[in-house]
Amino acid sequence: MLVDIVSTGQPPGLRIPRRTMPRANNPASRTSAFRLMSAAERLIGEHGYHNVSLVQIARAAGQANKYAVQYHFGTKENLVRGIFDDRLARIAARRRQLLDALDTRGHASVRELVHAFIYPVYEEVDDRGFHTYARFAERMLETDLPENTWFSSSHFGTTMEIRNRLSDLTPHLPSEEFSIRYRLISALLIQSLSLADRVRVETRPPAAETDASGGQILERAIDIAANALVMGTTPTGETL
């Protein structure tokens, strides 16, 4: 469900356009809008939604006009929604592809489903190859604002499908137990992307274009997450 636009930060008298997509009448305008989205994604990922102003975003995007966000998106909420729409549409499409490929081959395993969940997020990088979207999404989910302010549920089909299929493959877990493990592994998987970025910065010069260590961290996070779902309910801990 699309929510009404809540106006914030715009100069008095400016008419707020009621749309979630940037003005895109011409290529130059589209480029400006995407630069604003990139800058906002990075800044909000670093500082949090409430600690970044529209003027800072416009400046970081190289815009001379400090009302550039208002011009292209109307409001900060709308800009955030634009970022989610863009990223999530691609992530959902890629997940669909991966799930269809698995289903063509036979029955998908827990690990394959976990991979299909996180790999499309891992693929979403900024122009320097960093996982700015993952950090941005983490920060937005931490805010005190309801999620439906930021994105419509239409992109969540594949998320819910993967969650349900993982639940079906782990009938030994009562639903509350599954829910706790799912939240823990979601946090782990998203964090592994930030960790991959941090390791990449630490090990300058980066190992060529390949970024092998980032992929290795992700693969291990997927192993851990898959194991977390299949392990029994009787704590094996005491004998470990």
Place this chain on the structure above:
Amino acid sequence: MLVDIVSTGQPPGLRIPRRTMPRANNPASRTSAFRLMSAAERLIGEHGYHNVSLVQIARAAGQANKYAVQYHFGTKENLVRGIFDDRLARIAARRRQLLDALDTRGHASVRELVHAFIYPVYEEVDDRGFHTYARFAERMLETDLPENTWFSSSHFGTTMEIRNRLSDLTPHLPSEEFSIRYRLISALLIQSLSLADRVRVETRPPAAETDASGGQILERAIDIAANALVMGTTPTGETL
């Protein structure tokens, strides 16, 4: 190694005291200093180090004087160091206790060592029972500033001891592999404390004093972490 105090944010001409502990000549002053530490811990955990000013901290601590942090701690770095000194001294002492108890009983398992690592952090709560220290530490580790600005290595004896003992108990893992898994599970364990807080807020009214769900989330995070260290190096994923 204690680093020299780097002055920031103090009014011109104010003499910066070279100490890491708050002025504590009398109980009232000690109380003010601890209120400032609590406020700083919470605000920095929410917004990040660079997004919180000394004036905001003084105000949140109920101080009329906006230079209260400067008076009690000299600088923001010193205030942060004060928080780490206070929390880490208690965490290290508690870990020592838990490790000694394990050693008296026999040989400590991987799960028991992971428990001794995180449980003392779980015990560090603010006056409302939230894990503000865990969030604060997470945020500080994300900053672009070197860790030795914030804390002296003297509190890290037990951290290193647990890491080394876990490494000794998992000889099947090459050191780079151990290192990746250790970082992933550290992130998971710390995140599980924030997750426990979030679940607690979601399920108002909280289930009495017991906070059973928080403890359950922590226990499961410990299970997952212990499993992550003992699982083999050949990805079992394909067969999961």
